[in-house]
Amino acid sequence: MVVKRKRLLQEWGIGYAFVLPAVALVGVFLVYPLIRSIYLSFFSWNGISAPKFIGLVNYVKLFHGKEIWNAFLHTILYTVCSVTGTVLIGLLIALAIERRIRGWRFYKFALYISVMLPVTVVAVLFAKFFEPNYGLFNALLRSIGLERFTQNWLGDPKTALGSIIAVSVWQYSGFTMLLLLAAMESIDPAVHEAATIDGINERQRIFYITLPCIKRPLFVVVMLQIIFSFKTFDIFWIMTGGGPALKTEVLTTMLYRTAFSYGKYGLASAISVVMILIISLISLYYLKKSKLGEQVVE
Amino acid sequence: MKEKLRISRVLIQLLLVIWSLVQLYPVIVMFMASLKTDSQITLDLFGLPKPIDLQNFPEVWFGKDIGLTLGTPVLNSVVITALTLLLLCFGAALCGYALSRFRFPGNKVVYYLLVSLIAIPMQALILPIYLFAKDLGALNSIWFVIPMLAAFQIPFSVIIMKTNFESLPHVVEEAAYIDGCSKFKTFWHIVMPMSRGSIATIIIVNLVSIWGEFMFSSTILMLPNVRTLPTAVSLFTTNMYNSTLGPLFAGLSIASFPLIIVYFIFQKQIVKGMAVGSVK
Numbered sequence: 001m002v003v004k005r006k007r008l009l010q011e012w013g014i015g016y017a018f019v020l021p022a023v024a025l026v027g028v029f030l031v032y033p034l035i036r037s038i039y040l041s042f043f044s045w046n047g048i049s050a051p052k053f054i055g056l057v058n059y060v061k062l063f064h065g066k067e068i069w070n071a072f073l074h075t076i077l078y079t080v081c082s083v084t085g086t087v088l089i090g091l092l093i094a095l096a097i098e099r100r101i102r103g104w105r106f107y108k109f110a111l112y113i114s115v116m117l118p119v120t121v122v123a124v125l126f127a128k129f130f131e132p133n134y135g136l137f138n139a140l141l142r143s144i145g146l147e148r149f150t151q152n153w154l155g156d157p158k159t160a161l162g163s164i165i166a167v168s169v170w171q172y173s174g175f176t177m178l179l180l181l182a183a184m185e186s187i188d189p190a191v192h193e194a195a196t197i198d199g200i201n202e203r204q205r206i207f208y209i210t211l212p213c214i215k216r217p218l219f220v221v222v223m224l225q226i227i228f229s230f231k232t233f234d235i236f237w238i239m240t241g242g243g244p245a246l247k248t249e250v251l252t253t254m255l256y257r258t259a260f261s262y263g264k265y266g267l268a269s270a271i272s273v274v275m276i277l278i279i280s281l282i283s284l285y286y287l288k289k290s291k292l293g294e295q296v297v298e
Numbered sequence: 299m300k301e302k303l304r305i306s307r308v309l310i311q312l313l314l315v316i317w318s319l320v321q322l323y324p325v326i327v328m329f330m331a332s333l334k335t336d337s338q339i340t341l342d343l344f345g346l347p348k349p350i351d352l353q354n355f356p357e358v359w360f361g362k363d364i365g366l367t368l369g370t371p372v373l374n375s376v377v378i379t380a381l382t383l384l385l386l387c388f389g390a391a392l393c394g395y396a397l398s399r400f401r402f403p404g405n406k407v408v409y410y411l412l413v414s415l416i417a418i419p420m421q422a423l424i425l426p427i428y429l430f431a432k433d434l435g436a437l438n439s440i441w442f443v444i445p446m447l448a449a450f451q452i453p454f455s456v457i458i459m460k461t462n463f464e465s466l467p468h469v470v471e472e473a474a475y476i477d478g479c480s481k482f483k484t485f486w487h488i489v490m491p492m493s494r495g496s497i498a499t500i501i502i503v504n505l506v507s508i509w510g511e512f513m514f515s516s517t518i519l520m521l522p523n524v525r526t527l528p529t530a531v532s533l534f535t536t537n538m539y540n541s542t543l544g545p546l547f548a549g550l551s552i553a554s555f556p557l558i559i560v561y562f563i564f565q566k567q568i569v570k571g572m573a574v575g576s577v578k
Contacts, residue, residue: 011400014481018396019408021389022452029449030415033426040426047429093317096310107314109565111321116557118510120528121550124535125328128546134340136327143344170321175572182573202303231419234512238532252421252513259425260517272422283417 037276040269047265058270068271070246071254078165078250079229085169086225090176091218095206097177098184108181112174119171123238126167130154130239154240157247164239164248168232176221183217184210216290223286230279251275328554331547339543354548361545368549370523371530378440378447378526379509385448386455386504387497393452394459395485399471409460415453421513431518438521446518447508455500462496463489502564502571506557527553 041058045051062068093111097104114122129136130153138150153163187210195209211218233252236242242249242257249257251271259268331339332354333347361367396402397409427446436442466489474484490497509527516529531553534546561568 012402015396015400015402015405018392018400018485022393022412022456023408025385025389025445025449026412026415026452029427029446030418030420030423030453033423033430034418036426036429037423089317093314096314101307101310101314103311103314107318108569110318112569113325113558113561114321116506116561117325117554118506118512118528118531118557120510120512120531121553124531124546125324125550127535128543129324129327134343136324136343139343170324174321178569179573182569202306227419231421233421234510234528237513238535255422256424256513259428265425265429268425272425275419275422279419279422280414280417284414287413287417 034276037269037272040265041273043266043269045265046263051266054266058266059274062267062270062274067246067249067254068274071249071251074161074248075230075250077161078168078232079226081165082168082172082229083222083225085165086173086176087218087222089169089173090178090221091180093173093177094180094184095210097181098210099202108178112178114171115174115178117171119234120238122167122171123235126163126170127154127239130163155244157244160240160244160248164235167239168229168235172225172228176225179221179224180214180217183214187213220286220290223282223290227279227283227286230282325554328547328550331543332551334544334547336542336544339547351544354544355552358545358549358552366530366533366549367522368527368530368552371525371527372552374440374519374524375509375527378444378515379505381444382447382508383501383504385445386451387500389448389452390455390459390500391490391493391497392485393456395463395489397456398460398463399468412453412456416457420450424513424517427514428517436518438519438524440519440524443515443518446514447511451500451504451508455504458500458503459493459496462493466492498567499571499574502568505560509557 040051042053042055043051044054044057093107097108101107132138132150132152132155135153137153141147141150151159153159191209191213192205195205200208231252232250233256236248236250236253237256240248242253252275255268255271255275258264258271327343330347331343333350333352335351335353338345338347338351359367359369359372361369393408393412397405431437431439431442434442470488470492471484474488475481479488511526512528512532515526516532519525519529531549534549
């Protein structure tokens, strides 16, 4: 009996020892900051004087101000447009590659390169291309005689957000393409063969076989892109910093500015909590849905 | 009918060629501009570099004239990326193994904790993490950033490892225990070598994001001697003027080379790893 108990305790000890590094890392760098965020959101604090408890005032201030709605609007616009763009382009290219169009190996290889580039490189590169005087875009437009379409792309409130969306679609459509292609290629070839014998045409093949078979991966890709877009910070911060006139301000840039430019730690924490709530709700819905889907398939 | 099919094929082919140009042209312009002098860039951005000018690379690497060096940030990024991946793989493998093999009170709690942490957006934690680093006196220390970056990726990576271990047969391990092999030794010498594929997936899925991580590294590592590559690159927009475009493009190229070379060599593994790693 004693021996058995000693054995059991020993096994528990080994279990704890194995999970310790991961749990310690996560506890220190995720759980603790998370709790501190929630805690700080009830205080007024500039980082220097003593924090003052003010209850829900930060949240009231936040939702009564215009800034958060402005940031919300741009976050949602950016998310909707870049998700639609990346998923549609990725889907079309994946369909063409899956049908083994001539040169498909090259396309599969080349169209993923942009995904491998660091976001900061892409942001700086395109900021230079969008530059109004010597930038690539205006130079291209001038060289084909479309002078009147030249723009101060990132400096004009009308074109700034659209330009950033275009860059995101440029960078990430390769990612959606790859995931959707992998899903299409895992469809059982026997299904396609049977359909060919039945004399199916290309359009029917796409709408009645390929698309229905990748429904679940398509859902996964859309959700991944939504979550990813909601959290985007780098490209905004480097290309426009939220400007001009806050016309590209999103939740992440608003959070960063409130914390590090204005030093309003309490208000910034309230923004964090709102962001965490929104994104974790979307993520949990996604995690639950995709798991359920798996069980149904099995 | 056949005629119609041929026309649509040609149309699709044309669209693909145009899109490939849109995708590749900016990257090609970047590489070519890095081989041009500043006057060549302003006068003829589209043309081939004539003559090829390699001066930009040493200039941006040592940064004597432009006041920004890329040499130190490259080294910092290499060290941080390598150590973060090492810590991440080690932590995730150990934890995933315990969750799939050992029974102990709290086993399920750890699992659900990790699953729900996948949902937390790290970006929202920038302020408390900055304050934490400040409290510890760890601002400008890479030894704070390495475990931090590893921790961000732990939840997802543990799930990948757990799924991996569950798919391995128990028989070999049981044989090892009977031979008197300890739990850790069995894990390290027998189970880990069988899990190379999953470790590779974790590295592939996280390599690009860790190498390119900007928000946290630029906030915590501000001094020139600890700066990472993305921070240095981002400073190009503010610190450099038109007269230093050549070094700028050379700098962007240097920041992209490592990952593009990795992609050229490991294309097959990366394509497979991303597909498996992100959908799971």
